Amino acid sequence: MATITCKDFLDRLESWMEGDVHSDSQAHLRNCPHCRSLVDDLKGIRSEARSWGAEEAEPSARVWASLRSQLEQEGLIRPADAAKTTWFGGWFASLPRPALASAYLTLLIAGAFAVSRPMSRPSNEARWLAASQDSTMPLRAQLIAEQNSFASFNNANPVVNASLHENLAIVDNYIALCEKSVQEEPQNEVARDYLYQAYQQKADLLAQMTERGENNR
Amino acid sequence: MSASHFVRKQFTWNAGWKAAALLLPGLFICGMASATPPPRRQEQHFKVDAHPVVTIHNPNGMITVKAWTKSEVMVISTRASDYVEVEAEQMGNRVDVSTHAAADNVAPDDMRADYQINVPEDAELQIHDDSGEVNVANVLGDMNVETVAAGVDLEDSAGYVTIKTVGGSFQCTRCAGKLEISSISGNLRLTDIHSFHVHAQTSTGNILFSGEFLPNGIYRLKNYSGVIEVRFSPADSFALSATSLKGKVINQASLTPKSHQQHFYSRFGNSLFGTFNAGRAKVELTSFDGTINILKRD
Numbered sequence: 001m002a003t004i005t006c007k008d009f010l011d012r013l014e015s016w017m018e019g020d021v022h023s024d025s026q027a028h029l030r031n032c033p034h035c036r037s038l039v040d041d042l043k044g045i046r047s048e049a050r051s052w053g054a055e056e057a058e059p060s061a062r063v064w065a066s067l068r069s070q071l072e073q074e075g076l077i078r079p080a081d082a083a084k085t086t087w088f089g090g091w092f093a094s095l096p097r098p099a100l101a102s103a104y105l106t107l108l109i110a111g112a113f114a115v116s117r118p119m120s121r122p123s124n125e126a127r128w129l130a131a132s133q134d135s136t137m138p139l140r141a142q143l144i145a146e147q148n149s150f151a152s153f154n155n156a157n158p159v160v161n162a163s164l165h166e167n168l169a170i171v172d173n174y175i176a177l178c179e180k181s182v183q184e185e186p187q188n189e190v191a192r193d194y195l196y197q198a199y200q201q202k203a204d205l206l207a208q209m210t211e212r213g214e215n216n217r
Numbered sequence: 218m219s220a221s222h223f224v225r226k227q228f229t230w231n232a233g234w235k236a237a238a239l240l241l242p243g244l245f246i247c248g249m250a251s252a253t254p255p256p257r258r259q260e261q262h263f264k265v266d267a268h269p270v271v272t273i274h275n276p277n278g279m280i281t282v283k284a285w286t287k288s289e290v291m292v293i294s295t296r297a298s299d300y301v302e303v304e305a306e307q308m309g310n311r312v313d314v315s316t317h318a319a320a321d322n323v324a325p326d327d328m329r330a331d332y333q334i335n336v337p338e339d340a341e342l343q344i345h346d347d348s349g350e351v352n353v354a355n356v357l358g359d360m361n362v363e364t365v366a367a368g369v370d371l372e373d374s375a376g377y378v379t380i381k382t383v384g385g386s387f388q389c390t391r392c393a394g395k396l397e398i399s400s401i402s403g404n405l406r407l408t409d410i411h412s413f414h415v416h417a418q419t420s421t422g423n424i425l426f427s428g429e430f431l432p433n434g435i436y437r438l439k440n441y442s443g444v445i446e447v448r449f450s451p452a453d454s455f456a457l458s459a460t461s462l463k464g465k466v467i468n469q470a471s472l473t474p475k476s477h478q479q480h481f482y483s484r485f486g487n488s489l490f491g492t493f494n495a496g497r498a499k500v501e502l503t504s505f506d507g508t509i510n511i512l513k514r515d
Binding site: 156157158159160162163164166167170171174177178181185188190191194198201205208212 | 276277323325328347348365366383384385401402420421441460462485486503505506
């Protein structure tokens with residue numbers, strides 16, 4: 001049986017999640033802990049997302065559109081096909097859509113790191129760094145775009161407002177320093193873990209700001 | 218008109234005026250009462266069974282929760298203004314307490330509500346308080362507390378405790394059970410801890426842990442910058458892994474190096490691995506550019 005690469009598997013991920021199970025994908029999944037972990041995460045997120053309450057605040061359509069576009073750029077899903085309702089399309093439509101940019105950004109982060117994480121020991125640091133940058137740069141741009149949309153965020157409570165903005169600045173600084181460290185020592189997994197965690201914190205903070213912004217409207 | 222008829226009519230007339238005179242002040246008082254908002258301080262009691270769940274959603278204010286021996290939940294709320302409403306209701310064995318704005322564009326100070334709540338000690342708590350302060354004492358059930366800027370102070374807990382703050386600090390004294398704490402810039406202070414599972418993480422805050430390392434317990438403390446300080450006693454038994462990528466690791470424990478040391482982290486930053494006594498608990502301390510202090514407890 002021909003073995004497929006992680007990239008091949010990611011190309012087929014959407015079909016896989018729709019139930020279209022190929023034997024070579026199945027074989028790859030058995031042998032690849034990274035892809036297996038990604039699939040488990042996706043299933044977990046899908047299952048968790050269905051349990052979220054419909055009464056919660058809904059992020060703007062722009063957030064969903066940009067997240068979808070990001071997932072497409074990451075290669076995790078195919079571009080939208082108007083003639084066919086895909087698994088992801090169906091998923092997006094069926095979800096109660098609470099203020100969960102966080103969950104989707106976390107998914108992006110997990111996906112990005114899963115793709116960039118070395119499947120085997122890299123032959124050189126430059127390749128590792130390039131892979132890391134390729135996967136994190138779009139994500140970074142996405143987070144910056146999201147952040148720009150919060151420039152006018154203003155919670156009714158100035159204490160909360162100040163705290164959220166101060167901590168967003170802290171996390172941004174933290175991201176910048178972690179990125180610098182990863183660039184200096186691309187094989188340093190501790191620095192990469194810190195960077196991953198910083199992205200997660202930022203996604204979480206932006207979600208909190210979305211939720212509070214929606215509640216104040 | 219006869220005299221008797223005149224007298225009867227006069228009597229009826231007088232009685233009508235008298236009744237009206239008596240009723241009017243009453244009606245006036247009733248009218249006043251319906252226009253007056255409820256008192257700003259309210260006390261409510263709810264009978265509950267074992268293991269009740271109490272949820273509190275408050276955007277701004279102080280929340281004090283204490284355990285007592287009664288099988289009831291008492292909620293004393295104090296509103297800062299009439300522009301804010303307090304709602305406390307019971308659904309089965311759950312009591313939900315929440316604060317709402319009663320008008321649009323309420324000033325932040327007017328949105329404040331303070332709560333003093335007494336619960337049975339086995340109660341489960343879910344608390345959301347964006348700003349202000351949260352104090353919980355002697356509650357042994359599980360609890361989840363989420364805040365933005367509010368500090369959280371916990372005493373004598375025993376359940377599965379999850380705390381999440383953005384900038385609020387967290388202090389825990391004599392806590393047992395399982396503790397999971399995360400913050401971005403809050404300081405975390407854990408003293409006299411008797412917990413088998415502690416996972417504390419803050420980005421720029423300091424972390425202090427002073428307590429017992431229980432056999433088979435897992436203690437993970439992680440920050441980005443700031444100081445992580447762990448205080449151990451000579452009787453403790455733990456396997457230590459301490460790494461600061463850019464900062465220092467200061468150690469007062471006499472560690473026995475692991476025989477087959479293979480740890481990826483050791484290639485980067487300052488790391489320390491080894492066991493203290495029999496190494497029965499697992500202690501992992503990680504910082505990016507903060508200092509890690511492993512000090513003897515006084």
